Amino acid sequence: MKSPTPGESVAKGFAFSSIFWLIIGLVVGLYLALEMFLPQLNFAPWIAFGRLRVVHTNGLAFGFGLGGIFACSYYMLEKLTRKELVFPKLAKFHLYLFNVAILLAAISLFAGMNTSKEYAELEWPLDVVVVIMWVIFAVNVFATLIKRREKQMYISLWYILAMTVTVAILYIVNNLEVPVNLFKSYSAYAGVNDANVQWWYGHNAVGFVFTVPILAMFYYFFPKSIGIPIYSHRLSIVSFWSLVFAYLWTGAHHLMLTPLPEWIQTVGLAFSIFLIAPSWGSVINGYYTLRGNWDKMRTNYLTKFFILGITFYGLQTIQGPTQALRSLTSFFHYTDWVVGHVHMGTMGWVTMTIMASFYYLIPKLAGRELYSEKLANQSFWLVLIGQLLYTVTMWIAGIMQGAMWKATNPDGSLTYSFVNVVAAMYPYWKIRFVGGVVYLAGILVFLYNMVKTASSGSQAA
Numbered sequence: 072m073k074s075p076t077p078g079e080s081v082a083k084g085f086a087f088s089s090i091f092w093l094i095i096g097l098v099v100g101l102y103l104a105l106e107m108f109l110p111q112l113n114f115a116p117w118i119a120f121g122r123l124r125v126v127h128t129n130g131l132a133f134g135f136g137l138g139g140i141f142a143c144s145y146y147m148l149e150k151l152t153r154k155e156l157v158f159p160k161l162a163k164f165h166l167y168l169f170n171v172a173i174l175l176a177a178i179s180l181f182a183g184m185n186t187s188k189e190y191a192e193l194e195w196p197l198d199v200v201v202v203i204m205w206v207i208f209a210v211n212v213f214a215t216l217i218k219r220r221e222k223q224m225y226i227s228l229w230y231i232l233a234m235t236v237t238v239a240i241l242y243i244v245n246n247l248e249v250p251v252n253l254f255k256s257y258s259a260y261a262g263v264n265d266a267n268v269q270w271w272y273g274h275n276a277v278g279f280v281f282t283v284p285i286l287a288m289f290y291y292f293f294p295k296s297i298g299i300p301i302y303s304h305r306l307s308i309v310s311f312w313s314l315v316f317a318y319l320w321t322g323a324h325h326l327m328l329t330p331l332p333e334w335i336q337t338v339g340l341a342f343s344i345f346l347i348a349p350s351w352g353s354v355i356n357g358y359y360t361l362r363g364n365w366d367k368m369r370t371n372y373l374t375k376f377f378i379l380g381i382t383f384y385g386l387q388t389i390q391g392p393t394q395a396l397r398s399l400t401s402f403f404h405y406t407d408w409v410v411g412h413v414h415m416g417t418m419g420w421v422t423m424t425i426m427a428s429f430y431y432l433i434p435k436l437a438g439r440e441l442y443s444e445k446l447a448n449q450s451f452w453l454v455l456i457g458q459l460l461y462t463v464t465m466w467i468a469g470i471m472q473g474a475m476w477k478a479t480n481p482d483g484s485l486t487y488s489f490v491n492v493v494a495a496m497y498p499y500w501k502i503r504f505v506g507g508v509v510y511l512a513g514i515l516v517f518l519y520n521m522v523k524t525a526s527s528g529s530q531a532a
């Protein structure tokens with residue numbers, strides 16, 4: 072076997088780090104799910120719901136999500152530019168720094184250090200580490216792109232570039248803060264401005280972490296896995312520019328019906344509806360790539376992952392814009408419906424696409440055949456069933472919650488107290504826990520398959 076390129080060896084490190092943080096984040100997620108109907112489990116501050124929730128979200132969005140994104144980005148960067156990474160030592164340092172940063176983030180959040188801005192909870196010393204880490208990544212991305220040997224920039228490179236630039240700007244602007252001591256700071260913004268900047272960042276964390284780089288993976292690994300080029304390069308470019316243009320205006324849909332000026336809410340809403348077009352541009356491109364070859368859903372196990380992944384992305388990008396409408400948000404906001412939306416995106420679209428990319432990538436990096444296709448198929452069904460059980464249950468729970476909160480008696484008083492509604496949610500929260508266990512079982516099967524492939528699968532021909 073030929074010795075790995077710098078991009079390949081660092082990709083392997085990031086891939087296994089990503090799976091490691093995935094398992095940790097999911098175990099914490101399951102504990103959170105239990106705490107919802109067994110409140111006595113909140114028996115110490117370190118494991119109280121409020122602290123664990125941020126360990127779960129940060130561990131999965133940044134440990135699992137970003138770890139997978141870095142793994143695939145380094146790999147795609149080298150392949151698509153036909154150039155090895157310009158700064159291999161920097162990439163290696165990036166891998167170590169990433170794991171140290173996630174570990175310190177988890178410890179500080181467990182300890183209750185929290186800026187209270189969602190998805191930007193880390194205190195300022197860790198923000199500095201995150202910015203250094205991002206600059207290190209950006210240096211390799213730009214240098215390798217500048218020195219590329221392939222003139223044409225394939226669509227995945229555009230998506231990687233957009234993520235690199237945008238996340239840097241979003242993170243720095245939203246995290247401007249005044250430190251009080253090493254462990255505490257206050258936001259540089261106040262009141263409604265703070266909320267506006269926060270959700271401009273928050274929504275684009277979803278957009279430029281859970282969407283843009285995942286699309287980069289989809290556009291690269293899907294055609295590679297099935298051996299068919301993407302249906303339309305032009306459609307992919309048009310979708311790309313309209314998506315990155317529209318995303319940055321939509322953050323205010325998280326603040327509908329709040330003191331934020333109404334015109335800003337309307338701008339957020341209008342761009343959210345507009346987003347359906349570029350999102351579905353990619354969905355249609357994916358479906359058309361398979362035209363005449365739909366039997367691959369049966370014969371090529373990776374096709375199932377990618378097609379189901381992009382289908383959940385399609386559903387997510389219809390559900391998102393509609394739930395931003397004022398009439399619907401007034402019903403669904405604060406309910407479990409939104410938790411269902413989040414987990415269709417993360418457990419469906421993001422997980423399925425990262426898993427599929429790893430199923431393609433890890434055998435290649437290890438120079439071995441996949442250990443077991445049968446296990447890969449089993450992991451697919453477990454993850455799919457677990458996710459559906461979770462999300463569908465949360466949508467039903469959300470509708471019930473919204474309806475109960477708003478129900479009134481003929482004299483205008485509320486029909487149900489808040490505690491009545493919490494009690495009515497218990498059966499749904501129990502089913503959510505079962506869905507999470509099934510999903511985790513799928514992830515453990517995936518982990519086993521990957522470890523076996525890397526350590527003892529048969530050598531690739």
Ligand code: HEM
Nearest residue numbers: 277281324343346387388391392394395404409413416417
């Ligand atoms: C066209 C694209 C999308 C639009 C317009 C959209 C819209 C929305 C809206 C309006 C909310 C707020 C609901 C509320 O609090 O009442 C929301 C929440 C959320 N969405 Fe989406 N969504 C889109 C795609 C996605 C995708 C692809 C993901 C990927 C996982 C995602 C993940 C999330 C998350 C994590 C939240 C929760 C944020 C929080 O309150 O902590 N969304 N989305």
Ligand code: HEM
Nearest residue numbers: 097100101103104128131132409410413417418507510511
């Ligand atoms: C075993 C699977 C999982 C379980 C049991 C689980 C459980 C939970 C629970 C109980 C919450 C809190 C909901 C609330 O506050 O009412 C939550 C929130 C969240 N989870 Fe998960 N989760 C799982 C998988 C994932 C994955 C794979 C990701 C990301 C890759 C993820 C990302 C999030 C995010 C972003 C939120 C915040 C949602 C919001 O603010 O609306 N979860 N999860």
